[in-house]
Amino acid sequence: MSARQRSPYPYWFIAPAAAIYIALFLVPTIASFWFSLTRWDLFTTEFIGMENFRQFLKEPQLINGLVNTVIYAVLTSGTKTVIGLLLAVLLTSGLYAQGFLRTVIFFPVLVSTIGVGITFFELMHPTKGALNLGLAAIGxxxxxxxxxxxxxxxxxxxxxxxxxxxxxxxxxxxxLASISPDYYEAARIDGATRIQQFRRITVPLVRPATITVVTLSLISGLRSFDLIWATTKGGPGFSSDVLASVIYKQYQAGFYGLSTAGNVILFLLIAVLVLPLTLWMNRTEADQ
Amino acid sequence: MKQRQYINGLMALAVASVIFIVPFVYIFLMAAKTKQQASTLDFSWPQEWHFWANLVEVVQTRNYMLLLAYFNSTVITVGAVTLLVLFGAMVGYVLQRRPSAASRLVFGFVIAGLMIPPAVVPTIWVLQGLGLFKTLTGMILIQVAYGLSFSVLLFRSFIATVPRDLDEAALIDGAKPWQIFYRVVLPLLKPVTVTLIVVQSIAIFNDFTNPLYYLPGKENVTVQLTLFNFQSQFQSQFNLLFMNILLVTIPPLIVFIFFNRQIVAGMTAGAVKG
Known part of the structure; x- marks a missing residue:
């Protein structure tokens, strides 16, 4: 092969994807930093500096959305991680009907969020909902x-x-499937209890999965919109508003600059929470 | 020991059934009730089975809007997934085969695409500038832009398992870069392609937020938007509302039955070592 031969892996293969990504994702993201500093009606922009952000941090309903976003994301991510791990251990322990149970627990992931939201909205109805009727039945x-x-x-x-x-x-x-059974066998021979095995073998060795679960669920929790919109629309009042629902409400109201400022805040929030977390988790993994 | 496992299994089965299956049974029963009986919202057996009548009525509502919604959602899903497979494989291929500073930069953008929330109103502004706002084409391209990162990552890690010797053999035989990719590598990516098609189809078919922003208007309704709008329209007709939910739930159920393994592979990609 001659020294200056063209690579068989030309960069133009990236071009079609890059064009779409740049035009519809990168450009809007970069433009959002400018538009968040303006009063904007899609046709004219008026530069108002940090006014939108000041409003966001001052108005109770907006700052409330910010706080709720963090609560919601940490809560959903934490519970999914803990319960997910416990269920996974349970469902790999050779239970009866284990395959069926995996299927049953997994299926809601694939179902429309709006459909789930509406169903639970009716199941959680204050007077007629099945959930409350069930509670009433047991006193x-x-x-x-x-x-x-x-x-x-x-x-x-x-x-x-x-x-x-x-x-x-x-x-x-x-x-869990990637953990060698030898570890458990050695631990059993040394007389380790089930709980010791879980703490000393399972939890440390399943760490790559933990990183994936925490990161994924934290990001999706911070961005969560459709489930909240299908159930409470941020209400009653503004009590369950999160950043994503505030962004939509401000957009509907025509406050495009303010809505975009909400987007920038969400972006910063994800950067501030998720980046250090993943760096830290990957670092402690490398140390071990 | 064996017996204890059996009993534990039965208990787990019972609890999981109540928690995870009962809501679906509820959807099904509600969808079969009459308007009067459904309005009590309670968990009961239908006194009269109105399943078929409800189905017909939902489909006919608002001048067959649900059929239009299924059509639109299908066009968006098929269009976007096709582009995601082709473009995602091309990027993943170059990134995997050609380690360089430029590839690392592109990879950084791929990761950014997974984390950064889309800036909604500026995106509408760009779509309007391109004349793609409120169009199915615009919606397809948006789904491609948002789905590319996942697609590239999945293809990149799979292509690492395709031997480079194959590319080099084709190169020596005089194949052009495009021919190597399209004729030699792409056919070998079938397993991961099936996974990607299944996972992305479900995600795009179920997407509510993006059509809400980028595809407003009556003639552009998607399945999820229709369901959401029916929630306010069917406030006194819960039988029809739940029939609609049932209809929206069935496509992923069918896909799940046939492609269980591929879905699991796609959803757990990166779990073992990212």
Whole structure:
């Protein structure tokens, strides 16, 4: 081969994908930093500096959305990780009907979020919903799942857990399968209990799966919109608003600059929370 | 020991059934009830089976809007997934085969695409500038832009298992770069391609947020948008609302039954070592 031969892997293979990605993802992302500093109606822009961000951090309903986003993301991500791992351990322990159970737990992941949201909206109906009728049947008081301002966000997080825990379980099952059974056998010979085996072998060795689950669920939790929109629309009042629903509401109201500022804040929030977390998790993995 | 496992299994089965199956049974029962019985929202057996009548009524609502929605959603899904396979494989191929500073830069953008939330209103502004706002073409391209990162990562890691000797043999035989890719490498990517098609189809078919922003308007309805709008329209007709939910749930169920293995492979990619 001559020295200056063309590579058989030309860069123009990247061109069609790059054109779409740049035009519809990169350009809007970069432009959002400019538009977030303006009052904007899609045709004219007026530069107003940090005014949108100041409004975001000042108005109770907007800052509330920011706080809720963090609560929602941490809560859904944490519960999916813990319950996902426990379910995965349970479903790889040779239970009866284990394959069927995996299927049942995983299926909600594939179902339309809007369909799930509407179904649970009716199941959580304050007076007629099956959930409250069930509570009443065993003598417990009815709960305002989605109608109580202090509870609505957590009820949506619970639905999110129901829908998403199957994915975490599936990822953990794949992670558990890559742990050599020799470790467990050696531990058993040394007399380690089940709980010791879980803490000393399973948890450390399943770490790559944990990183995937935490990162994925944290990002999707921070960006979560459709489930909240299908159940509470951010209500009652603004009690279950998150950044993504605030962005949509400001967009509907025609405050495009403010809406875009919300997008920039969401972007920064993900960068601030997820980047250090993944760096830290990958670093501690390398140390071991 | 064996017996204990059996009992534990049965208990787990019972609990999981209540938690994960009952909501689907509820959807099915509600979809079969009459309007009066469905309005109580309770968990009961239908007194009269109105399954077929409800199905017909939902489909006919608003001048067969649901059929239009299925058509639009299918066009978007098929169009976007086709481009995602082709373009994603091309990028993944070059990134895997040609380690260089430029490849690393592109890879950085791929990762960024997974993390950064799309800037909504500026995207509408770009779409309007291109004349693609409120069009199916625009919606397809948006889904491609948002799905590319996942697609590239999946292809890149799979292409690492395709021996380079094959490319070099084809090169010596005088094949052009495009021929090597299209005739030699691409056919070998079939397993990962099936996985990608299945996983992305479900994601795009179920997508609600993006059509809500980028595809407003009556003639552009998608399946998820229709369902969402029916929620307010069918406020007193829960039987029809749940029939609609059932219809939206069936396509992923069918795909799941046939492509269980591919879905699992796609969803757990990167779990063992990213």
């Amino acid at each position: 417990l008081p009815k709960v305002g799942w989605l109608t109580s301002p202090s509870l609505a966000l957590y009820s949506v997080a619970l639905i999110d857990l129901w829908k998403g825990v199957g994915l975490a379980t599936l990822i953990y099952i794949a992670g």
